[in-house]
Amino acid sequence: MIRYCFMFHAFAATLATLFLASCSHKAESAALPKPTAFGAAIVESSGGKQMAQTGGLLPQPVVVQVNDAQGTAVAGALVAFAAAPGVVFDPPNGLTDSSGQFTTNVSLGGMVGRYQLTAYTLDKNQKKIELKLDEIALGYQQTLGRRLNDQYCDRCHNPESTAERVSNFDNLDVKPHPFTEGDTLNKMSDADVTAIITYGGPAISKSALMPAWGNTLSKADIQALISYIRAVSDPPSRNSVLLGAKN
Numbered sequence: 001m002i003r004y005c006f007m008f009h010a011f012a013a014t015l016a017t018l019f020l021a022s023c024s025h026k027a028e029s030a031a032l033p034k035p036t037a038f039g040a041a042i043v044e045s046s047g048g049k050q051m052a053q054t055g056g057l058l059p060q061p062v063v064v065q066v067n068d069a070q071g072t073a074v075a076g077a078l079v080a081f082a083a084a085p086g087v088v089f090d091p092p093n094g095l096t097d098s099s100g101q102f103t104t105n106v107s108l109g110g111m112v113g114r115y116q117l118t119a120y121t122l123d124k125n126q127k128k129i130e131l132k133l134d135e136i137a138l139g140y141q142q143t144l145g146r147r148l149n150d151q152y153c154d155r156c157h158n159p160e161s162t163a164e165r166v167s168n169f170d171n172l173d174v175k176p177h178p179f180t181e182g183d184t185l186n187k188m189s190d191a192d193v194t195a196i197i198t199y200g201g202p203a204i205s206k207s208a209l210m211p212a213w214g215n216t217l218s219k220a221d222i223q224a225l226i227s228y229i230r231a232v233s234d235p236p237s238r239n240s241v242l243l244g245a246k247n
Helices: 002-030 140-157 190-199 219-232
Strands: 041-046 051-053 062-067 078-082 088-090 093-095 101-107 113-122 128-138
Touching: 041 113, 041 128, 062 078, 062 113, 078 101, 128 140, 128 219, 140 219, 190 219
Parallel strands: 051 128
Antiparallel strands: 041 062, 062 101, 078 093, 078 113, 088 101, 113 128
16 A cells, blocks of 8 residues: 555656646747847857856857848847757847847756757748857866866967967967867877877977977876867867757
């Protein structure tokens, strides 16, 4: 009898969960604001190709803009976001402001990989117009690699200077490959990348301006750095995991 009651209550709890999830989905759909204008295109203003730890908030908000057929910004157009389970948008939808833009803060899911965000608006015929944006979720190993990159690599391999770091890129006769340069780095095996980090450029007949880091970085450090390089590669490396919204 006790077992029967337990099973009954478990079954009832499951039904209640399904009911609430269904109601939540319907409420979410019903919560979409009514647009006062319609566009012909949706474009990225800023916020694509950012990085954060798994489950973390992206450093900058994602901003998209809705334009009409002439490229003029449209105020009052609907924008809604979707992504893989676990991704949180704050807010997930709304209307464009007076500049035709909509801004949302994005927290990535708990899986390591490249998250594809989908933003859409509606045209005057209620047809969806979509925009795809990629963001990168780093796990423990990639996050360690990112820190090592910031400490040892970024000054030469990143051509952009910041307030915290002046790039040495333009001072070098042979330009280092930025770690995002997937067209080149994706063709190099992990073994070759390990060799060039450990023993310097001449190890695989590359520039002697690339120093050896084998006495500074451990093998685990070098593997973490390679993992980071593969994660930020653009275009993505062949082993990159793309996480998108479920239809």
